[in-house]
Amino acid sequence: MERVEAACMIQTNELDTPFVLIDLDLVMGNIASMQAVADQNGIKLRPHAKTHKMPEIARLQMEAGASGVTVAKLGEAEAMIEGGIRNLLIAYPIIGPRKIERLAELLPKAHLTVVVESYDGMKAVSEAGRMAGLTVSVLIEVDSGFNRVGITQEEDVLAIARAIAADPWLKLEGLLTFAGQSYDAGDTEELLRTVKLEAETVRELTERLRKEGFEITVVSAGSTPSSPHVAGMPGITEIRPGTYVFGDLMQVKLGAHKLEHCALTVKVTVISRPAEDRAVIDAGTKVFSSDGEDSPIGTGRGYVPGRPGITLEWMTEEHGMLRLAPEEQGLKIGEQLEVIPVHCCAVVNLTDQVAAVRQGHVVELWKVSARGKVR
Amino acid sequence: MERVEAACMIQTNELDTPFVLIDLDLVMGNIASMQAVADQNGIKLRPHAKTHKMPEIARLQMEAGASGVTVAKLGEAEAMIEGGIRNLLIAYPIIGPRKIERLAELLPKAHLTVVVESYDGMKAVSEAGRMAGLTVSVLIEVDSGFNRVGITQEEDVLAIARAIAADPWLKLEGLLTFAGQSYDAGDTEELLRTVKLEAETVRELTERLRKEGFEITVVSAGSTPSSPHVAGMPGITEIRPGTYVFGDLMQVKLGAHKLEHCALTVKVTVISRPAEDRAVIDAGTKVFSSDGEDSPIGTGRGYVPGRPGITLEWMTEEHGMLRLAPEEQGLKIGEQLEVIPVHCCAVVNLTDQVAAVRQGHVVELWKVSARGKVR
Structure with missing residues (x-):
């Protein structure tokens, strides 16, 4: 971290607003906690970079022991490779001629694993491998109850595994699933049911594939709320949480992050x-997004740490409307506040730059280099 | 438009996806329609650039007769001035030392009008004028029932008008209001009640200010849904609609835009x-945002023109989940679709680039140069 600390040392209140701040001490703590979850269970951690979208933070995750990073889109992979990350999982179907060309261009630059969940997707990755003259590692994505993408039927998983094995440009490494319904779990019991389904889906398929002679070395699962639970389930070799790196009110509501550990x-x-009881701040949905539900502590669309009397009641695009409890009615025009958002991934995806902060000082400004890389 | 048409002529289906398309013929029609509303009522149109965030489109609006453009943030003003726009209204309080410096830097570069709704805001604009050595045109923002920003009491409007008149760096031009509650109007009758309140609020205040000897030349009001109604109300001199330039499902729902005129x-x-009945597209909330309500025609979070059998049921960050009616179940992996979004302003605010399109051909790629300019 010397490189970072050598940089500018202005105070956060000298920044023009709105500005996204990342508390590095909290980030390091969050990174260490999730790495400990993986280490204690003897499995790998491959954090999802969709939350931070910055190679700077991916490097901190790698230095702490992550095996590589996960991305959703080729554009994110390009930004991460540009930023020096050399081990990436693209957890998204590769579809379309331009995507194939772009994947082919990336293959020589990093160790890439790509997800496949259809014959079209498989042929696309194979074609990229052929163009690059390189064998591509693939994981078959299976659905464990989220009803988003992923193969739903065991016989279809077997059929695509056979097709991958027969393809000269593909190497089957294993299975991947994402039980996103864990985000809708009302309580811990429901979350654990979700996690159990997630783990059992891939365990049963792994057994079946091994029985058929396939070598399965990777079984990848786990979001921020489910990772601490799924990490200990039999057969899981890798977890892919993203949001844990910062945390937000959505994760606090799910019981997956402590309020005092929210780093963004x-x-x-x-x-x-x-x-008297109303104030307006200079950030609305174009900064905070409209994602997610209200704060679990009754403070609306955000939370000002230590000040539960401030409620972010509603927003328009560039205005955030605060309701002030009596003890907060001394708030003045020009005063600055720090707000923990409902959904940190969406906030990062709206800003071009963040301030890396330590003990109230800006130690460096980072470009969000994978922001908006939706292609 | 020759400049534009001279550029590349690739077809839209050669673009990698997701990609935001702007149909120029529809944009020109939308611009002409709203200009006609202003012209027919003998008032000015000052479109809000927060929707398109592109000087290219601001120039089309100016060429069609707009008197200038409106922006919400200094960063948007900077981008518009950089793009050649020389008449701007910053419809947002200027607060904070860095904002004052930035306003002072802009004042010599364009004719700027700035909104004031507090003494702190007034002093900030005055200080910027002093720094630049230029008198700044100001409008007093008044609240006409939206409960966002704006002065609520008549005596406070008068007091700040007197303070502005006494300030050597400020010139009071008039009043501004935004009746954003027009977006929540359930039907035309409710919308008309909102519009009446909007117009009456500023008319009464204008009369009172004139009686006190103030010269009021600008009375600015009107959003996309309210502009066609407020334009004809007595005393209004200017409307500031934004979304009309593209239109979206939110405006269609409000009856303020025709589905077939949606340009984005x-x-x-x-x-x-x-x-069989499900498909997934490569765009979710990081492209469409989570803003607004479902489509007025029962197609969820978007609408594929002419294909009501496709419903964008739900989204995650990078996935859009379609439900397919029987007639759409032939949809194949790799097929492209065009989707009208719920809220076009939020879509523009998430993309760095759009394709300007005419009759299915890309005539030019435009950078969204005011994207993310929230400061």
């Missing part, structure tokens, strides 16, 4: 005081 | 066919 905040300024 | 679509690719 938005620095905002009070721009209007239209009434 | 997202080109997407089918990446998975997990079941």
Whole structure:
């Protein structure tokens, strides 16, 4: 971290607002905690970079022991490779001629594993391998109850495994699943049911594939809420949580992150005081997004640490409307606040730059280099 | 438009997806329609650039007769000035030392009008004027029932008008209001009640200010849904609609835009066919945002023109889940679709580039140069 600390040492309140702040001490703590989950269970951690979208943070995750990073889109992979990350899982179907060309261009630059869940997707990855003259590692994505993507029938998994084995440009490494319904779990019991289904789906398929003679070395599962539970389930070799690196009110609501460990905040300024119990800040949905549900602590669309009397009641595109409890009615125009958002991934995806902060000082400004890389 | 048409002439289906497309013929029609509303009522049109965030489109609006453009943030003003726009209204309080410096830097570069709705905001604009050595045109923002920003009490409007008049760096031009509650109007009758309140609020205040000897030349009001109604109300001199330039399902739902005039679509690719009646596209909330409500025609979070059998049921960050009616179940992996979004402003705010399209051909790629300019 010397490189980072050598940089500028301005205070956060010298930044123009709204500005996204990343507390590095909290990030390091979050990274260490999830790495410990993987280490204690003797499995790999491959964090999803869709949350931070910054090679700087991917490098911190790798230095702490991550085996590589996960990305959703080729554009994110390109940004991560550009930023020096050399081991990537693209957990997304590769479809379309331009995508095949782009994958082929990336294959010589890093160790890439790519997800396949259809014959079209398989042929696309194979074609990229052929173009690059390189064998591509693939995981078959299976659905474990989320009803998004992924193969649903055992016989279809076997059929595609045979097709992959017969393809000269593909190497089957294993299975991948994402039980996104864990985000809708109302309580721990429901979350554990989800996790059990997730783990059992891939365990049964792994057994069946091994019985058929396939070598399965990777079984990848786990989101931020489910990873601590799924990590200990038999057969799982890798977890792919993303949001844990920062945490947000959505994860706090799910019981998956502690409020005091939320590492990403938005620095905002009070721009209007239209009434005693109302204030307006200079950030709305174009900073916070409209993602997710209200704060679990009754403070609306955000939470100002230590100040539960401030509720972010509603937003328009560039305005955030605060309701102030009596003890907060001294709030003045020009005052700055830090707000923990509902969904940190969406906040990062709206900003071009963040301030890496340590003990109230900006130690470096980072470009969000994979922001908007949806292709 | 020759400049544009001279450029590349690739077809839209040669673009990698997801890609935001702007149909220029529809944009020109939308621009002409709203200009006609202003012209027929003998008032000015100052379109809000927060929707398109592109000087290229602001120039089309100016060429069609707009008096200038409106922006929400200084960063948007900077991008518009950089793109050649020389008449701007910053419809947002200027608060904070860095904002004052930035406003001072812009003042010599364009004719800027700035909104004031507090003493702190007034002092900030005055200080910027002093730094630049230029008098700044200001509008007092008043609240007409939206409960966001804006002065609520008549005596406070008068007091700030007197303070502005006494300030050597400020010139009071008039009043501004935004009746955003027009977006929540359930029917035309409710919308008309909103519009009446909007117009009456500023008319009464204008009369009172004139009685006190203030010269009021600008009375600015009107959103996309309310502009066609408020334009004819007595005393209004300017409307500031934004979304009309593209239109989206939110405006269609409000009855403020015709479905067939929606000019912005997202080109997407089918990446998975997990079941006969389900398909997945390569765009989710990181392309479409989570803004707004479902489609008014029962097609969920988007609408594929002419294909009501395709429903965008739900989204995750990078996946859009389609439900397919029987007649759409031939949809194949790799096929492309164009989707009209729920909220076009949010879609533009998530993309770095759009394709300007005419009759299915890409005539130019435009950078969304004011994207993410929230400061």
